[in-house]
Amino acid sequence: MSDTGTLDRLEAIIVQRRGADPEASYVARLNAKGIGKISQKLGEEAVETVIAALSEDNEALVGEAADLLFHLLVLLGARGVPFASVLEELDRREGISGIEEKASRIS
Numbered sequence: 001m002s003d004t005g006t007l008d009r010l011e012a013i014i015v016q017r018r019g020a021d022p023e024a025s026y027v028a029r030l031n032a033k034g035i036g037k038i039s040q041k042l043g044e045e046a047v048e049t050v051i052a053a054l055s056e057d058n059e060a061l062v063g064e065a066a067d068l069l070f071h072l073l074v075l076l077g078a079r080g081v082p083f084a085s086v087l088e089e090l091d092r093r094e095g096i097s098g099i100e101e102k103a104s105r106i107s
């Protein structure tokens with residue numbers, strides 16, 4: 001069964017693979033190209049996710065969402081931000097309505 005443990009394991013794999021041979025590892029190759037290229041890839045995967053959602057092809061959406069999460073973890077890793085920090089931020093927001101939060105920023 002998949003859960004956040006899946007993302008935790010993937011984060012650990014990404015850390016390991018960052019220093020691998022760029023000829024043999026996509027993670028290493030992407031990191032070698034730098035934060036700009038990683039960010040560009042994340043943006044492309046976000047757009048591909050949106051296209052899949054609008055096409056109403058849920059199988060494609062699952063694949064693109066997986067690509068998106070993978071590239072987000074690569075980006076966070078490249079910036080030295082632990083995935084746990086993102087989860088902590090989501091925990092902090094738990095129970096805070098998005099509508100109320102936005103209203104508190106506007107007023």
Ligand SMILES: N=c1c2ncn([C@@H]3O[C@H](COP(=O)(O)OP(=O)(O)OP(=O)(O)O)[C@@H](O)[C@H]3O)c2ncn1[C@@H]1O[C@H](COP(=O)(O)O)[C@@H](O)[C@H]1O
Pocket residue numbers: 010013014017024025026027028066067070
């Ligand atoms: N989860 C993934 C994963 N998801 C997507 N991808 C790769 O992400 C790339 C993005 O897809 P694109 O079609 O956009 O890529 P592309 O055609 O190479 O893109 P460009 O040439 O246009 O930049 C593809 O090469 C996918 O294979 C992934 N590559 C690796 N992983 C995980 O990372 C681990 C380590 O991978 P390596 O570093 O390659 O050993 C693997 O064991 C997996 O667990």
